[in-house]
Amino acid sequence: MAETLCATHPLEAWKHALAGLTWAIDGLVVKPEELVSAVDLRIDATGPGAAAVEHALGSALPVEPNTWTSTPEGQIVWLGPDEWLVTSTVSRPHELEDSLIKVVSAHDGAAVDVSAQRTSIRLSGGLARELLSFGCSIDLRPAAFPKGSSAQTGIGQTGVLILALGGDDFRLFARPSFAGYLADWLLDTAEEFRTTK
Template sequence: MAETLYITHPLEAWKPALAALTWAIDGLVVKPEDPVAAANLRIDATGPGPDAVESALGSALPVEPNTWTATPQGQIIWLGPDEWLVTDRFARPHELEDSLGKVVGAHGGAAVDVSAQRTSIRLSGKLARELLSFGCSIDLRPAAFPTGSCAQTTVGQAGVLILALGNGDDFRLFVRPSFAGYLADWLIDAAEEFRPAA
């Protein structure tokens, strides 16, 4: 009899420790997020392809470097002059790849499923920015990294794609699954700075 294999979140083993961190430290919420469908999109930003993508996704491709835009079902994140990461909370990975591929394929573009390439951690609260500053060299102050900003950088030694989600204290960190445990351990360790004295 064949066994059924179930997908396990890359941070399943860290969820209790991250939840305990949230309970122990006022002003800090660290939470692994549910997986989403994601596709890497390549298209000439100066041609007709971006208009077709906007019609399909309900939001324009961000063309300003290091920015992202919301769609009704996810996000479009700028990665380069002709490259974006598209996420969708509701589509299945192959559905997102297929639908975007049909849209951009007619304009010389390509869409590739990268859903398994990253997982995400939500970091929010009044201490979130300070915690990230312990291991991230970019300026995360709201004036320099406002809502709608993104950057490919490192936190500790882990490469991340970080998004400013809102109010200056809400961030999403995309990280490769193989580095997710390291990043979770780093956040837990760095957050010890904020724990109340016993």
């Protein structure tokens, strides 16, 4: 009888501690998000391939640097002039990759499944920006980093892709091998806000 391997979330060992921040600190919610399908997409943003991708995903590719857009299934994040991260909470990784390969292969594009390269943490609440500011060198004020903004930057010693989801709501994508370090950094830094209840 063959055994089935099940994926374990890279932050499984931190879920309880991160959830504890929510009840211990008013104005802060930190939680690991479910794993999503992710594809690195390369295509000429000014060519016919971009229009084909837009039709397939139901949303235009963001062409302004450091931005992201929503799709019916997930998000498209600008990574470079001809590179995007496409995520889906609905399609399986190979399904998302196959569907995009079909679209871009006729237009000298490429689509590669990178689902195993990133995991995400959701950080929200009135203290979220302040917490991130302890380890992030970019300006996270709402005027400088509004909804729809993204940045490839560092938090603590971890390289992250950060998305402004609106208000005080952020998604942090990190490599699974660094996710535990990032969780520890968030837990340690959040101690600044802890009060005795």
